[in-house]
Amino acid sequence: MMISAASTPEGGASLPLTGEVDARHGPILYMEDVSVSFDGFRALNHLSLYIDDGELRCLIGPNGAGKTTLMDVITGKTKPDSGSVFFGQTIDLLELDEPAIAQAGICRKFQKPSVFDALTVFENLELALKTDKRTWPTLFHKLNGEQRDRIHDVLQTIALPAQQRQLAGALSHGQKQWLEIGMLLMQDPKVMLVDEPIAGMTHQEVERTAELLLSLQGKHSIVVVEHDMEFVRSIARKVTVLHEGSVLTEGTMDEVQNDPRVIQVYLGG
Numbered sequence: 001m002m003i004s005a006a007s008t009p010e011g012g013a014s015l016p017l018t019g020e021v022d023a024r025h026g027p028i029l030y031m032e033d034v035s036v037s038f039d040g041f042r043a044l045n046h047l048s049l050y051i052d053d054g055e056l057r058c059l060i061g062p063n064g065a066g067k068t069t070l071m072d073v074i075t076g077k078t079k080p081d082s083g084s085v086f087f088g089q090t091i092d093l094l095e096l097d098e099p100a101i102a103q104a105g106i107c108r109k110f111q112k113p114s115v116f117d118a119l120t121v122f123e124n125l126e127l128a129l130k131t132d133k134r135t136w137p138t139l140f141h142k143l144n145g146e147q148r149d150r151i152h153d154v155l156q157t158i159a160l161p162a163q164q165r166q167l168a169g170a171l172s173h174g175q176k177q178w179l180e181i182g183m184l185l186m187q188d189p190k191v192m193l194v195d196e197p198i199a200g201m202t203h204q205e206v207e208r209t210a211e212l213l214l215s216l217q218g219k220h221s222i223v224v225v226e227h228d229m230e231f232v233r234s235i236a237r238k239v240t241v242l243h244e245g246s247v248l249t250e251g252t253m254d255e256v257q258n259d260p261r262v263i264q265v266y267l268g269g
């Protein structure tokens with residue numbers, strides 16, 4: 001879970017603060033001409049991608065298209081062979097390690113929820129507060145009013161105020177996913193990368209997740225990787241289709257679904 005990485009930045013390096021990201025004259029996040037090879041296999045092939053400040057972007061593509069590798073490059077897990085990756089206009093992500101990138105305001109939600117089952121919903125959010133954990137050794141530190149308000153705001157956003165005293169382990173699968181999104185929100189990220197958020201959810205949970213992600217756009221820039229086309233249609237403004245490590249096309253869901261190249265890639269024909 002990126003929360004732990006974000007909350008334990010390696011000391012020493014001067015880390016850019018979230019508020020300093022400069023997206024005034026362009027995208028909040030961009031990758032240009034990025035290539036990644038694994039043992040000679042090109043997982044990303046001269047890929048360029050631009051994400052606007054506050055947008056909700058969906059990323060689709062067949063298995064092996066490079067979606068996970070793209071996320072890994074943005075979060076610093078994988079360093080590309082070539083190309084550039086910038087956060088705002090000034091922060092070169094290739095110069096930062098994973099904890100520094102998380103600290104700068106880019107967080108990632110993996111497919112499987114990883115909340116602390118033995119803690120309450122409230123305590124999970126409390127743990128995720130953007131504080132320096134090196135000077136905060138216990139859970140039972142006294143929250144100030146602002147921190148309490150922040151937790152209550154996030155509880156409202158993820159629609160779990162009624163469950164705040166419940167153990168996270170007793171939540172449904174969907175509720176655990178929302179709690180983990182809430183834990184990321186506690187860090188007030190600029191960019192959230194969300195990997196297959198609805199896998200294993202009930203129909204009702206899927207609808208609620210769509211509402212949640214839609215409510216976050218504008219305040220955060222969100223990149224969602226998802227295979228479920230119906231879900232993508234329900235949230236997408238702009239869809240990027242990856243194929244063989246490159247952007248095949250971008251546009252509205254209707255545009256990409258009617259694109260013969262996309263049809264061919266998905267049908268394999």
Ligand SMILES: Nc1ncnc2c1ncn2[C@@H]1O[C@H](COP(=O)(O)OP(=O)(O)OP(=O)(O)O)[C@@H](O)[C@H]1O
Nearest residue numbers: 038039042043061062063064065066067068069070
């Ligand atoms: N660490 C690695 N070593 C070798 N090959 C890798 C590695 N990581 C990814 N690949 C290969 O790179 C290609 C792109 O993989 P990636 O996981 O990014 O695709 P994806 O679009 O996320 O696929 P899926 O939808 O199946 O998750 C695949 O062919 C994969 O086998």
